[in-house]
Amino acid sequence: MKKQTAHLQYDWWKYVAVLLIPLVLWCSVFSILKKPKANERLHILFLGSGLNCQAMEQDLAVYLQKNTSQELKSVQVTMAEYSEENYANQLMAAAYSYDIIIISEKQMQDTVGQDYFFVLPETLQGTEITLYEETVNDENLPFGAVVCDGLRGNTFGKYYSGTEKCYIFISPQTEHLYPLNAKSGAGDNAAVIAWQWLMEKL
16 A cells, blocks of 8 residues: 555656646647648738737738638737847748738848848839849849838828838748749739738828
């Protein structure tokens, strides 16, 4: 009897583990299954301050519901500020987690376009926007655009209370650029629609 008591006293955690491990595994599997796929969510990151993320998120979700046939389970707008020490790693990771990235002047770094993004498709360049260009092999290439020049002239300006110039980029990993890249399935154009909405003049 004493041996059995001592066994329980020192090995009780094994019995608890046997009960908890299946529960934890089940919850993890359920969480993975519940998580939206890449083409079922549109996430926007703003590097800077002064953006009303909640209002933009709500209005964008409504707009996308009306203007794209793509089924989206998650529309999110997030605001953050990166430190200089971790900037490269954080922005590289962000390119895999977000579809559109907007960077304020204070958070910009040299060659950010060619380091983390790709040349902007002509369809998104338009004629009434100011492109963000960088020199690559003696050639000026557009990697993004100016979404705010300090004025309140477009949709983005409705939600931004700051005065800094802000630049908008498309993540090279996004699956919402149909028919502009091979990663996007037919009709998955939410990033294109969101880009146009943010740049739309009021």
